[in-house]
Amino acid sequence: MRRILITGGDGLLAHALRTAPPTDDELFFLSRQDFDLTNPGQMQRHLDRVDPQIVINTAAYNLVDRCEQERELSWAINATGPEFLACRCAENSRQLIHFSTDYVFDGAKKSPYRETDPAHPLNRYAAGKYAGEQAVLRASPQHLVLRTSWVFDWHPTQTKTFVHTVLRAVREGRPLRSTTDQVSVPTFATDLARWTLELIRRPAAGLFHAVNDEAVSRFEWTKIILEEAVGAGLIPAAPPVEPVLGSFFNSAMRRPDYTVMSNEKLARLLGCTLGSWRNGLRKMLAQMK
């Protein structure tokens, strides 16, 4: 039996790991107050106490827009903290599993990004996450980095996902506008948790793109969420969605448009296709009911 320490214990992915089918491993979930990525002394104490063979770092500063203001804090959580963790884990032969983002790419490619494609972060969030993942990969050849995108799932208290945002707007009677030029792959956290645990069993190391199949624009994603929410009886009818371009929102922060990642490398390793997010969306909406 191995001991696995999981950071970011109150988050979406951590919840999916918590509810995954049990294995022989012993899981220790630590939330922000107990394992703060900006507090090296506290992290070291818990690493010594739990003495895990594996650390899964799900903690992150994910408020993309706010990273532009909270420049130091977001960097400490997304870059410096993971680097510290990766080095301490490497020194003690612990494997670190870390998560990164499709935002490391600039969107110029227009065909699915592979692990070998060069990154080019456009904003502070992306730069911090890129610095973090690269530090993890440098620290040890045993470490594993999974880049993912548009993560969604049901959570007992958290309602931050795009699915929640769309349904909240409908309930509050606000008009819906969604972008046709921002394209990526929604990923069901339950699936991401399952792949992660499977990779631990193998074991695997290095960089992988861990996303479901089927790329969509934000506009298409919004329409599908609405159709499925009607089917699930969560809303009586799907309101119209106005298609707009990303430039409509007039943000000073640059965002990549096209960040679809190819999951071929991971699918080959796992020996199966990774499947669409559609079943996951139905499961989430059923739980929301």
Ligand SMILES: NC(=O)c1ccc[n+]([C@@H]2O[C@H](COP(=O)([O-])OP(=O)(O)OC[C@H]3O[C@@H](n4cnc5c(N)ncnc54)[C@H](OP(=O)(O)O)[C@@H]3O)[C@@H](O)[C@H]2O)c1
């Ligand atoms: N969600 C997405 O769409 C998405 C897309 C691409 C990549 N990812 C990556 O996937 C991974 C899992 O994300 P997720 O969706 O599970 O995110 P999440 O639900 O936001 O969970 C992240 C957790 O990290 C915690 N945290 C924040 N600051 C911390 C700190 N200083 N020390 C320790 N914990 C801290 C948060 O706690 P509080 O809530 O108390 O702040 C939260 O519980 C992350 O690496 C994320 O960057 C996510």
